[in-house]
Amino acid sequence: MFRNGGDYRLARKLDADAAVEIKQLPREDQLQILQENIVARAHQAFEKSKKWYNLKAREIQYRPGQEVWKRNFVFSDFSRNINAKFCKRYSQCRIMRPVGKNMYGLENLHGIRLGVFHAKDLKQ
Known part of the structure; x- marks a missing residue:
């Protein structure tokens, strides 16, 4: 039953x-x-x-000296007349050295250091 x-x-x-x-x-x-x-x-x-x-998902390994595009993190600021949606999304830079597995030290094309960025914020 x-x-x-x-x-x-x-x-x-x-x-x-x-x-x-x-x-x-x-x-x-x-x-x-x-x-x-x-x-x-x-x-x-x-x-x-x-x-x-x-x-x-894709694995990308960048080499020192390779030119890549870095994501810009821009926020809107009314006092400085900046609207984030009109700013450049990416800027061109160069890989200085790998820092860890997915982090890379970057410099702009003029040789000024920009800092360390994650691979997800970079593209070729």
Whole structure:
């Protein structure tokens, strides 16, 4: 006898027919089936998100002396008549040296040091 809708789902998983009498599984077995289902779905969701992430992610290694474009971080300032949406988004600079795995020391094209920036703020 089925007591709720969850029993029908369990019967389908066990390939049991509705016409055949189904024995009620012990609570431990039901929880085990539920846990296996949750683990399988979590792994499936992980694989799907990993696929989309790997389409966009790319590893880039810059060399010293290479010219790149650095993102400018400009804020609007009413007192100085600056509107951020009209400012340049990127400026050209040169890689001085790598600092760590994803950080790079930069200088502008005139040789003035700009500081250390993350690779995500750089583009070729």
